[in-house]
Amino acid sequence: MFSTAPQKTFKIGKKxxxxxxxxxxxxxxxxxxIGIPVLPSQRIDHPTDLKRxxxxxxxxxxxxxxxxxxxxxxxxxxVETTIDAIAAAQSIFNLPIMGELPEVLLAEAKxxxxxxxxxxxxxxxxxxxxxxxxxxxxxIDWESAGEKMQHVVVEQEFSSFYARRLALKMGLQGxxxxxxxxxxxxxxxxxxxxxxxxxxxNPLGVNHSGEVMALNGSVSVNERAIRRHPDIVEMALKMVxxxxxxxxxxxxxxxxxxxxxxxIGILGNGAGSLMATLDLVSNAxxxxxxxxxxxxxxxxxxxxTTFRGRLEEALKNLAADKSIQVILMxxxxxxxxxxxxxxxxxxxxxxxxxxxxxxxxxxxxxxxxREIQFPRLVVRLAGSEFDEARKYxxxxxxxGDALIVVxxxxxxxxxxxxxxxxxxxxR
Numbered sequence: 001m002f003s004t005a006p007q008k009t010f011k012i013g014k015k016x017x018x019x020x021x022x023x024x025x026x027x028x029x030x031x032x033x034i035g036i037p038v039l040p041s042q043r044i045d046h047p048t049d050l051k052r053x054x055x056x057x058x059x060x061x062x063x064x065x066x067x068x069x070x071x072x073x074x075x076x077x078x079v080e081t082t083i084d085a086i087a088a089a090q091s092i093f094n095l096p097i098m099g100e101l102p103e104v105l106l107a108e109a110k111x112x113x114x115x116x117x118x119x120x121x122x123x124x125x126x127x128x129x130x131x132x133x134x135x136x137x138x139x140i141d142w143e144s145a146g147e148k149m150q151h152v153v154v155e156q157e158f159s160s161f162y163a164r165r166l167a168l169k170m171g172l173q174g175x176x177x178x179x180x181x182x183x184x185x186x187x188x189x190x191x192x193x194x195x196x197x198x199x200x201x202n203p204l205g206v207n208h209s210g211e212v213m214a215l216n217g218s219v220s221v222n223e224r225a226i227r228r229h230p231d232i233v234e235m236a237l238k239m240v241x242x243x244x245x246x247x248x249x250x251x252x253x254x255x256x257x258x259x260x261x262x263x264i265g266i267l268g269n270g271a272g273s274l275m276a277t278l279d280l281v282s283n284a285x286x287x288x289x290x291x292x293x294x295x296x297x298x299x300x301x302x303x304x305t306t307f308r309g310r311l312e313e314a315l316k317n318l319a320a321d322k323s324i325q326v327i328l329m330x331x332x333x334x335x336x337x338x339x340x341x342x343x344x345x346x347x348x349x350x351x352x353x354x355x356x357x358x359x360x361x362x363x364x365x366x367x368x369x370r371e372i373q374f375p376r377l378v379v380r381l382a383g384s385e386f387d388e389a390r391k392y393x394x395x396x397x398x399x400g401d402a403l404i405v406v407x408x409x410x411x412x413x414x415x416x417x418x419x420x421x422x423x424x425x426x427r
Contacts, residue, residue, distance in 0.1 A: 020220075020221050020226075021066055021218060021219065021220050021221070022218075022219040022220075022221060022235070023064040023065075023066070023104065024062060024064055024106055024216060024217065024218075025041065025043050025064055025104060025106045026219075026235065027217040027218060027219045028041060028106075028214070028217060030190060030194075030219065031186075031190075031214055031217060034186050034189060034190050034193075035186050036183055036186045036187065036190075036201075036214050036217075037183075037211075037212060037213050037214060038213065038214050039108050039109045039111055039213060039215070040054075040055045040108070040109045041055065041106055041107060041108040041109070042054055042055055042106075042107045042108075043104055043105075043106065043107075044061070044089060044104065044105040044106065044107050045103075045104060047086045047089040047090045047093065048086070050082055050085045050086050050089060050107065051082060051086070053082070053085070053107060055107065055108070055109050056109065057079070057080050057081060057082075057085075058078060058079065058080040058110045059078075059079060059085065059107050059108060059109060059110060060076060060077070060078050060079075060107075060108050060109075060110055061076070061077045061078075061079060061085060061088050061089055061092060061105055061106070061107055062075065062076050062105060062106045062108065063075030063076065063092050063095065063097060063102040063105060064102050064103070064104040064105060064106055065097045065098070065100045065101075065102050066098075066100060067097050067098030067099075067100055067275075067279075068098075068275060069097070069098075070097050073095065073097045074091070074092070074095055075092055075095055075097050075102070077091075077092065078110065085107070089105055092105055093105065098278070098279060098282060099282050111205055111207070111213055111215060112207060112208075113203070113205030113206060113207055113213070113215065114206060114207055114208050115136070115205070115206040116137075116138035116139070116203035116204065116205055116206070116215070117134065117135065117136055117137075117138060117170070117180065117201075117203060117204040117206065118133070118134065118135040118137065118138050118140060118149075118200075118201070118202050118203065118204070119133065119134050119180070119183065119184060119187065119200070119201045119202075119204055120132075120133040120134075120187075120198065120199065120200040120201070120202075121133070121184070121187045121188050121191045121198070121199045121200075122197070122198045122199075122200075123197060123198075124153070129153050129154055129155060130153075130154045130158075130188070130191065131151050131152070131153055131154070132151065132152040132153075132154065132162060132163065132166045132184055132188070133149055133150070133151050133166075134149070134150045134151075134166045134167070134169070134170045134180075134184070135148050135149045135150065135170070136148075136170055136171065138202055138203030138204070139203075150166060150169040150170050151166075151169075152165050152166045152169065154188070158188055158192075160181065160185055162184075162188075163181040163182070163184035163185045163188070164177070164181045166181070166184055167180045167181040167184070175210055176206065176210055176212075179210070179211075179212045180204070180212060183201070183204065183212060183214070187199045187201070190219075194219075194221070194229060194232065195222050195228060195229070196219060196220060196221060196222060197220040197221070197222045198218060198219065198220040199217075199218075199219055200217060200218040200219070201214045201215075201216070201217050202216055202217070202218070203215050203216060262286075262287040262288040262289035262290075262323070262324075263286070263287050263289060263323065263324065263325040263326060263420040264281055264286045264287060264288055264289055264324070264325070264326045264327075264328055264416050264417070264420050265289045265290045265291065265292075265318040265321070265324040265326070265327045265328070265375065266278065266281065266288070266289075266290075266291040266292070266327075266328050266329075266330065267291075267292050267294060267311070267314055267315075267318075267327065267328070267329045267330070267331075268291075268292075268293055268294065268329075268330045268331070269293070269294050269307070269330075269331050269332060270293065270332060273330055273332050274291060274293045274330070276409075277328065277330045277409070277413070278291060280409065280410065280413045281328070281413055281416065281417065284413050284414065284417045285417060285421075286413070286416060286417040286420055287420065289318075289321070289323055289324045290317075290318060290321060290324065292314050294307060294310045294311055294314060307340070307341075308340040308341075308343075308344060311340075311341065311344050312344050312347075312348075315327070315344065315348050318375060319348075319374045319375060324375050325375050325376070325419070325420050326375055326376050326377075326378060326416045326419045326420045327375045327376070327377050327378070328378045328380070328412060328413070328416040329345075329377065329378070329379045329380065330380045330409060330412065331379075331380065331381050331382070331386070332382050338381075338386055338388070338389045339388075339389070341381075341389060342389045342392050342393060345377065345379065345393060345403070346393075348377075349377070349402070349403055376401060376402050376403070376404070376419050377402065377403045377404070378404045378406070378412050378415045378416045378419065379393060379403070379404065379405045379406070379412075380405075380406055380407065380408070380409050380411075380412035381393075381405065381407065382407060382409070390405055390407065393405045401419065404419075
């Protein structure tokens with residue numbers, strides 16, 4: 001999808017924070033305040049909170065975690081009585097999803113939808129403009145999304161014209177067209193006011209009477225937005241980030257800095273492929289470190305950025321992070337100039353060529369111990385336009401296994417996890 005996962009660390013004064021995705025209950029609080037219709041709901045911190053439920057049954061209980069697939073994993077339950085709700089809540093609180101246990105559940109009124117749509121506002125770095133997205137299918141196959149997804153580029157100052165144009169392109173008419181376009185306007189307002197990377201409603205439910213309701217939503221908060229909005233700073237301090245340890249969360253409040261505990265840093269060029277990579281690494285027993293989606297630039301960058309520049313900066317930052325031992329790069333087609341990817345990787349490896357020779361000399365000097373001063377790279381390139389890139393990288397004369405290039409993602413994940421688990425590997 002177009003959303004992004006919690007990825008980066010950054011400083012505010014002497015404090016260091018993480019960019020983040022909001023949990024659903026937080027998203028819906030924002031939606032309600034700005035006028036996007038949401039169902040009656042209540043935050044549940046403990047199963048016994050359901051004894052004081054303020055909304056009527058039947059309800060749905062939802063695990064509040066960052067990972068996807070919670071419904072299939074059992075993290076969404078429909079219940080009709082208090083006894084059933086408490087039992088379901090106890091089960092959900094103890095159910096890890098993508099390795100994350102929920103700290104909070106959301107209890108929400110049940111809603112019967114006849115139709116479900118997808119809506120989003122996201123920055124497209126290719127055109128450096130916000131894009132409005134809409135589809136009359138919520139459960140969309142993202143491999144073929146381009147055939148069904150409608151989009152409108154906000155080329156000038158935003159007006160209701162852009163929202164109505166998206167609704168019309170989706171094939172909506174009458175009152176439904178007006179209702180959906182009004183929601184898109186509110187989404188764009190939130191996107192701008194909070195300096196966001198993404199505002200997404202998936203799904204937007206439509207019942208038999210044509211009433212629309214945001215049944216689930218996602219908001220990706222840009223790290224620069226956290227600096228500029230005190231209310232988001234407060235949320236960042238309280239949020240449990242699934243890609244950091246509990247010690248990291250405590251350090252958010254008063255520490256001079258934090259360090260992610262995982263050994264594998266991940267770079268991707270799309271949120272969907274990035275999340276798939278995270279799932280595979282986690283399932284393979286790998287410990288995740290910093291994970292960065294290079295697809296989009298910040299919506300409030302004062303100057304345009306390029307994919308090359310973001311890749312160079314990401315590699316430099318991950319190499320400087322002493323906890324990262326392996327960088328797994330998963331790139332799928334749709335990069336304008338693939339030769340630049342090769343050049344950046346080549347330059348990165350050449351820059352550390354001296355260190356590579358030093359490590360080999362040490363390994364020959366006794367006990368076969370390697371003291372590597374920068375992380376190994378596992379590069380997965382997919383798509384026909386990457387054929388030449390793979391061929392070139394495969395010819396690079398890199399000592400040892402400091403650079404591994406593969407086409408299959410499962411193989412790339414296996415190699416990354418293997419390298420990260422080598423006991424002789426030290427930084």
